[in-house]
Amino acid sequence: CGGCWAFSVVGSIESAYAMKGNVLEELSIQQVIDCSYNNNGCNGGSTVSALNWLNQTHVKLVRYSKYPFKAQTGLCHYFSRSDFGVSITGYAAFDFSGHEEKMMEILVEWGPLVAIVDAVSWQDYLGGIIQYHCSSGEPNHAVLITGFDTTGSIPYWIVRNSWGRSWGIDGYAHVKIGSNVCGIADEVSAVFV
Numbered sequence: 001c002g003g004c005w006a007f008s009v010v011g012s013i014e015s016a017y018a019m020k021g022n023v024l025e026e027l028s029i030q031q032v033i034d035c036s037y038n039n040n041g042c043n044g045g046s047t048v049s050a051l052n053w054l055n056q057t058h059v060k061l062v063r064y065s066k067y068p069f070k071a072q073t074g075l076c077h078y079f080s081r082s083d084f085g086v087s088i089t090g091y092a093a094f095d096f097s098g099h100e101e102k103m104m105e106i107l108v109e110w111g112p113l114v115a116i117v118d119a120v121s122w123q124d125y126l127g128g129i130i131q132y133h134c135s136s137g138e139p140n141h142a143v144l145i146t147g148f149d150t151t152g153s154i155p156y157w158i159v160r161n162s163w164g165r166s167w168g169i170d171g172y173a174h175v176k177i178g179s180n181v182c183g184i185a186d187e188v189s190a191v192f193v
């Protein structure tokens with residue numbers, strides 16, 4: 001299912017909700033895949049379109065367990081107002097190319113960031129810090145930047161992917177900070193709940 005756009009958006013909402021002092025809830029990715037308009041479900045979508053939809057409709061994302069992931073696009077399910085769910089109150093989109101220090105500040109302040117990257121070379125990633133070989137230059141994949149580490153000689157972003165825990169470093173990748181590697185700073189979004 002080409003639902004990376006939904007995985008990254010839902011991950012950012014889960015994090016923002018938990019950072020507000022709530023327990024960490026797993027929210028429905030399938031709901032976003034099935035219901036977000038101007039997107040194509042498992043055939044791909046845009047994180048900004050999904051955020052626009054969430055921001056305009058104030059739709060509540062229900063728990064993952066209530067609307068589980070099926071890895072295919074389905075009909076949108078609707079829920080009653082009384083059901084538990086998390087809606088966003090706003091979001092912001094940024095271009096941080098050339099300003100990755102600012103992007104670090106925003107991550108600390110607002111929580112995990114949705115980012116669009118060129119991940120063509122990531123298929124073979126086994127670990128280490130990604131620094132080169134993002135040749136196509138075209139953004140083609142959505143991820144969630146959950147943190148960074150600046151303690152070593154090469155500072156890096158900690159990037160959560162949606163390709164399973166057997167990929168990369170327990171499902172995550174490390175990407176060098178400071179030279180917009182894979183276009184990681186080009187199209188970044190943050191949500192408020």
Ligand SMILES: *[C@@H]1O[C@H](CO)[C@@H](O)[C@H](O)[C@H]1NC(C)=O
Nearest residue numbers: 052055056089090091092093
């Ligand atoms: C989100 O919605 C609010 C209120 O409907 C609107 O004022 C704001 O501009 C929207 N945010 C974005 C980034 O579109």
